[in-house]
Amino acid sequence: MKIMVVDDAAFIRMMMRRALEAEGHQVLEAPDGEEAVEAYRLHRPDLVTMDITMPGLDGISALKEIRRLDPQARVMMVSAMGQQAMVLEALQAGALDFVVKPVEAERLVAAVAKAEAKMGAV
Amino acid sequence: MALREDLAPELAEACLVGAGQALTGLGVPLLAQVPEAIPSIEYLVMVGVAGEASGSVVVAMAEGSALRLACALLQRPPEDLDEELVCSGLGEVGNIVAGHVATALHEAGIQADIGVPSVVQGEHLAVHVPSRVLHSHQWDTAIGRLAIGIGLARELAVPHPGHR
Numbered sequence: 001m002k003i004m005v006v007d008d009a010a011f012i013r014m015m016m017r018r019a020l021e022a023e024g025h026q027v028l029e030a031p032d033g034e035e036a037v038e039a040y041r042l043h044r045p046d047l048v049t050m051d052i053t054m055p056g057l058d059g060i061s062a063l064k065e066i067r068r069l070d071p072q073a074r075v076m077m078v079s080a081m082g083q084q085a086m087v088l089e090a091l092q093a094g095a096l097d098f099v100v101k102p103v104e105a106e107r108l109v110a111a112v113a114k115a116e117a118k119m120g121a122v
Numbered sequence: 123m124a125l126r127e128d129l130a131p132e133l134a135e136a137c138l139v140g141a142g143q144a145l146t147g148l149g150v151p152l153l154a155q156v157p158e159a160i161p162s163i164e165y166l167v168m169v170g171v172a173g174e175a176s177g178s179v180v181v182a183m184a185e186g187s188a189l190r191l192a193c194a195l196l197q198r199p200p201e202d203l204d205e206e207l208v209c210s211g212l213g214e215v216g217n218i219v220a221g222h223v224a225t226a227l228h229e230a231g232i233q234a235d236i237g238v239p240s241v242v243q244g245e246h247l248a249v250h251v252p253s254r255v256l257h258s259h260q261w262d263t264a265i266g267r268l269a270i271g272i273g274l275a276r277e278l279a280v281p282h283p284g285h286r
Contacts, residue, residue, distance in 0.1 A: 008238065009217070011196060011210040053217060055238050080144075080221025081236065083228035101218050102147045 001116060004028040004045040006036040006062065007078070008054040012101075016049065016078075019105035020112065033057025037065045040073065047115055049108075050095075052079040052086065060090060067094040076115050078103055126253075126275040129175065133230050134257040134272060140226035141179070141270045142261065144219045149194060150268070152261040159260060160184055160267050166242040166249065167216030173234035175227050177254040177274035179220040181212075182247070187266030188212060194265055213239040223272060232276065249273075 003025050005016045010031075017027045028043055030036035034057045040048065048066065052059035059077060066073045077090045082100035090098055096118060099111050129137075142152055165188040167181040183191065189200050192211040196203065216239035227234050249256060251273025258271035 009210050009214040011192075011207060012214055014207075015196070053221075053236055053238060080218040081224060082221060083225045085228065085233065101214075101221065102144070102149075104149070 001046040001112075002026045002028065002043070003112065004030060004036065004039060004043065004048045006030045006033070006048060006054075006059065007051040008032055009051075012051070015105070016108060019108050022105075023109055023112070025112070033059060033062030033065070036062045037069070040066045041069060044070070046074065046119070047096075047112065048073065048075040049078045049099075049112075050075050052077060052081050052090075060086075060093060063090065063095055064093050074115060074119055076111060078108075078111075125279055126176070126277050128255050129257070129272075129274050129276060131257075133227075133232075134255075134274070136230065137223045137226045137272050137274070138257060138259050138270060140222040141219045141272070142259065144222040145215075145261070145263065145268065145270075148215060148218060150191065150263050150265055152263055154262045156260050156262050156267070158267075160269055162245060163247040163249075163269070164188065164243065164245055165212060166244075166247050167212050167219075167239055168242065169216045169220035169239045170237035171220065171224065171234050171274060172237065173277070174232045175234045175274045175276050177272070178251045179216070179223050179236070180249050180251075180256075180258075180269075180271040180273070181216050181219055182249060182269040182271065184266060187263075187268060190265035191215065191268075209241040209243075212241050216241070219270060223274075227274075 080101040164185040192208040220236040254273035256273040
């Protein structure tokens with residue numbers, strides 16, 4: 001799959017890229033919500049992993065913007081903000097899944113596989 | 123009429139426990155809580171909190187601990203790390219720790235959002251959060267001593283946060 005990793009932390013992008021490329025996925029990166037929306041428009045990835053707390057456009061706003069561009073967009077939230085209200089807001093805005101950080105490589109790969117299975121089922 | 127009040131000690135403790143659990147989840151198990159402060163704080167990660175509680179969450183450590191923490195997170199030797207990558211890794215630690223604090227607040231019925239982390243580097247750094255009582259714990263961990271502080275007050279006249 002073509003997966004876009006959106007996170008303001010270079011370290012997280014690097015860790016997630018390494019884990020996803022090891023599974024054979026093609027990985028794009030964006031460091032904030034605004035670049036994520038623009039990159040989505042240009043590259044139409046199969047799946048987006050989206051942080052929430054980022055400078056500029058935050059992850060929930062970017063999720064909404066991407067879903068406005070493409071109602072079929074598949075976005076999985078990956079955030080340290082794991083409180084129930086945040087999870088519900090993301091899911092109501094169309095997020096496919098919500099993974100609470102810290103996320104180690106195995107859990108990330110499993111979440112992506114689960115998202116892939118959901119996509120195949122649609 | 124007061125605009126804010128100190129966080130109840132038991133809630134501050136719950137926040138600190140949540141923050142400690144975040145470190146364990148990051149692969150930095152806490153070996154022991156210790157009373158001694160860090161001799162020289164050389165890296166400070168600060169994350170602002172806003173909403174029905176406001177203030178800062180702070181993670182502090184010496185340079186050696188910071189480098190070992192970055193190496194552990196990135197699974198790379200120190201010679202492969204540059205300053206930007208170390209700060210990025212430490213910022214993410216602050217993000218995750220503060221995220222767990224926000225979750226502990228939420229479980230107590232207090233809605234609060236966290237900001238983008240800042241990483242400060244220096245020598246003998248001191249932490250002050252104006253108008254807030256700073257609650258802190260120090261732990262000895264596999265990568266050295268770490269301190270987590272929360273300087274939060276409950277806002278009495280602030281609407282529910284609407285934006286992150």
